[in-house]
Amino acid sequence: MAEAEIEVRNPSGLHARPAATFVRAAAALAVDVRVTNLSRDPDKSVSAKSVLGVMGLGVARGHRIRLGADGPEAEAAVKTLVDLVASGLGEEVAGS
Amino acid sequence: MSTRLHGLPAAPGVATGAPWIYRPPDANGVALRSIADAAEAAAAELERLAGRLRAEGRPDEAEILDAQALMAIDEELLAAAREREAAGGVGPAEAVVAAAEDVASGFEALDDPILSARAADVRDVGARIARHVSGTPPPQLARRSIVVANDLAPSVTVELDRALLAGIALEGGSRTSHAAILARALGIPAVVCVPRIVDASADVAELAIDGDAGLAVLDPDDADRDRLAHAAAAAALRRASDDALRGRPMATADGHRVQCMANVGDPSEAAAAFAAGADGIGLLRTEFAFAGRASAPGEDEQAEAYAEVLRAAGDAPVVIRLADIGGDKPLPYVPILDEANPFLGIRAIRLAETHPELFATQVRAILRASLAAGRPASIMAPMVADAADVAAVRRLIDDARSAVPDAPAPRVGIMVEIPSAVLLADQLGAIVDFMSIGTNDLTQYLLAADRTNPRLAGRQDPLHPAVLRAVAGIVAAGVAHDAEVAVCGEMAADPAGAALLVGLGVQELSMDPTAFGGVKRALAEWSSPELEAIARRALDCASAAEVRELVVTR
Numbered sequence: 001m002a003e004a005e006i007e008v009r010n011p012s013g014l015h016a017r018p019a020a021t022f023v024r025a026a027a028a029l030a031v032d033v034r035v036t037n038l039s040r041d042p043d044k045s046v047s048a049k050s051v052l053g054v055m056g057l058g059v060a061r062g063h064r065i066r067l068g069a070d071g072p073e074a075e076a077a078v079k080t081l082v083d084l085v086a087s088g089l090g091e092e093v094a095g096s
Numbered sequence: 097m098s099t100r101l102h103g104l105p106a107a108p109g110v111a112t113g114a115p116w117i118y119r120p121p122d123a124n125g126v127a128l129r130s131i132a133d134a135a136e137a138a139a140a141e142l143e144r145l146a147g148r149l150r151a152e153g154r155p156d157e158a159e160i161l162d163a164q165a166l167m168a169i170d171e172e173l174l175a176a177a178r179e180r181e182a183a184g185g186v187g188p189a190e191a192v193v194a195a196a197e198d199v200a201s202g203f204e205a206l207d208d209p210i211l212s213a214r215a216a217d218v219r220d221v222g223a224r225i226a227r228h229v230s231g232t233p234p235p236q237l238a239r240r241s242i243v244v245a246n247d248l249a250p251s252v253t254v255e256l257d258r259a260l261l262a263g264i265a266l267e268g269g270s271r272t273s274h275a276a277i278l279a280r281a282l283g284i285p286a287v288v289c290v291p292r293i294v295d296a297s298a299d300v301a302e303l304a305i306d307g308d309a310g311l312a313v314l315d316p317d318d319a320d321r322d323r324l325a326h327a328a329a330a331a332a333l334r335r336a337s338d339d340a341l342r343g344r345p346m347a348t349a350d351g352h353r354v355q356c357m358a359n360v361g362d363p364s365e366a367a368a369a370f371a372a373g374a375d376g377i378g379l380l381r382t383e384f385a386f387a388g389r390a391s392a393p394g395e396d397e398q399a400e401a402y403a404e405v406l407r408a409a410g411d412a413p414v415v416i417r418l419a420d421i422g423g424d425k426p427l428p429y430v431p432i433l434d435e436a437n438p439f440l441g442i443r444a445i446r447l448a449e450t451h452p453e454l455f456a457t458q459v460r461a462i463l464r465a466s467l468a469a470g471r472p473a474s475i476m477a478p479m480v481a482d483a484a485d486v487a488a489v490r491r492l493i494d495d496a497r498s499a500v501p502d503a504p505a506p507r508v509g510i511m512v513e514i515p516s517a518v519l520l521a522d523q524l525g526a527i528v529d530f531m532s533i534g535t536n537d538l539t540q541y542l543l544a545a546d547r548t549n550p551r552l553a554g555r556q557d558p559l560h561p562a563v564l565r566a567v568a569g570i571v572a573a574g575v576a577h578d579a580e581v582a583v584c585g586e587m588a589a590d591p592a593g594a595a596l597l598v599g600l601g602v603q604e605l606s607m608d609p610t611a612f613g614g615v616k617r618a619l620a621e622w623s624s625p626e627l628e629a630i631a632r633r634a635l636d637c638a639s640a641a642e643v644r645e646l647v648v649t650r
Binding site: 009011012013015016017019020023024039040041046047049050051052053055056058060061062063 | 159160162163166167170171172173199202203206208210211214218363364389390391393394397400401
């Protein structure tokens with residue numbers, strides 16, 4: 001079981017373009033990563049491979065998300081996605 | 097007999113054609129393909145259309161279609177559709193449309209404007225997959241047409257034959273919807289929010305639209321055609337003149353300068369405001385930071401957002417208004433008891449009594465952004481009624497300054513929108529650095545006419561002599577106490593209103609940047625003594641209509 005939390009700093013959150021970038025990266029992983037929007041609903045989690053699921057979390061700028069996965073490659077998979085979110089998902093984001 | 101329907105302008109230009117009503121294809125046809133195969137085909141088609149847009153130099157719109165291609169093969173959507181199909185009673189096409197509808201209404205239920213706008217993309221994906229299930233070809237135009245629809249997805253617009261697509265008329269949509277943005281980008285005239293246009297177009301032969309005026313004319317006659325041609329020529333001249341005015345100051349004919357400030361609702365709009373020629377940001381509404389979320393925004397996050405505006409402004413002034421939150425749009429983390437009239441309720445700085453931390457955090461964030469920028473943003477308090485309110489705001493700012501001691505001292509001002517603040521303007525002017533008149537709320541409060549009640553729209557004119565007298569009193573108080581007086585309501589964006597305000601002695605007009613050109617043009621037609629004379633006469637008029645007559649006919 002691997003888990004990590006990160007704040008989304010993209011200007012419009014995890015909508016449209018950044019969500020698509022995130023989901024494409026998740027789809028390339030062998031592991032199923034689950035995503036939770038802690039700032040909106042800590043009890044709801046969706047597959048990182050579902051663009052509709054991820055958009056439906058309503059992640060806005062400043063929201064914290066949790067990424068979690070199970071299995072042997074879980075740790076590496078979670079780290080890949082956390083690094084991707086930290087890098088701004090292909091958008092320019094301001095540092096904290 | 098022609099019929100005119102008034103909507104909102106979305107993309108400039110005049111167009112005429114046969115109305116062609118777009119409706120998503122019927123989902124009850126024969127199923128030729130499985131849901132999975134249809135989804136693959138829809139995704140491939142969306143990627144191809146995205147490629148076409150990219151080749152036309154429209155990468156932003158192409159990304160919408162790329163995202164839709166991902167939605168089309170979304171495992172959760174397809175699983176939900178298959179489940180509905182397996183449950184019986186519906187065919188595969190209907191099952192997909194219903195599953196997409198579920199997701200779309202889920203998006204809309206989250207009360208997040210960006211996500212709500214994406215709901216239309218999801219419905220469009222559902223309709224596209226359904227079309228592939230039944231093997232129906234994409235809809236196509238047969239002759240030069242005005243496309244009429246409730247809303248129009250970009251994927252549908254790009255599929256239509258551009259040579260036959262003369263214009264777009266939507267019953268729904270908005271200036272910022274994808275359909276409007278794409279129409280402007282492709283140079284297709286468009287109007288949105290036209291009431292009844294879908295039903296009304298059903299049995300007319302010809303439809304004309306004026307994308308500058310937001311007008312649709314059903315079955316136009318020769319007189320309509322002449323008017324539209326005239327309007328098209330005038331609009332083209334106006335656009336050329338707006339472009340030419342961008343770099344010029346806002347001033348009267350005799351060179352009296354007026355500060356041309358921008359009203360901005362999101363940090364990302366600040367750069368565009370300066371590109372349009374703003375002298376500064378006269379009103380940064382901060383509700384963007386608070387809406388659509390479960391918990392209050394943090395100090396870091398807000399500081400970064402305000403810093404973004406200060407960066408875009410360079411050395412130009414920036415006025416940040418403290419959050420104007422109230423019972424009309426309740427937030428999950430600011431519970432407000434049910435109020436019979438939220439506009440007369442616990443809103444804006446009145447909330448500081450029960451939620452001091454909300455405002456303390458916001459002021460600290462503004463101070464930290466000012467510290468990072470090396471110069472202060474001005475802080476403006478909304479809904480100030482009297483000197484006690486100002487004292488409370490000053491205490492709030494003093495406390496925050498002890499937490500951020502190195503931050504430069506902000507200028508502190510108030511919105512004047514409550515009648516008591518108008519009557520006490522001499523007291524208030526003495527204890528603030530500036531006063532900004534919110535003419536929208538001031539008009540509704542002075543005339544006791546609810547802004548949200550369309551039947552009172554006729555009583556909402558800020559050119560009413562009562563509003564003008566209020567402005568005159570505030571300006572006098574500002575002059576007496578050396579407090580700047582600005583106006584940040586709709587009145588500043590109306591050429592006639594702006595002319596009167598300058599005549600009354602207002603030094604700063606803050607408005608949506610799209611209004612800069614019109615106001616600059618209007619002010620340049622008058623000398624300041626002329627404007628002062630008209631304003632003096634306007635104070636003695638009996639009605640808003642009389643005032644308007646005075647300005648228009650001078």
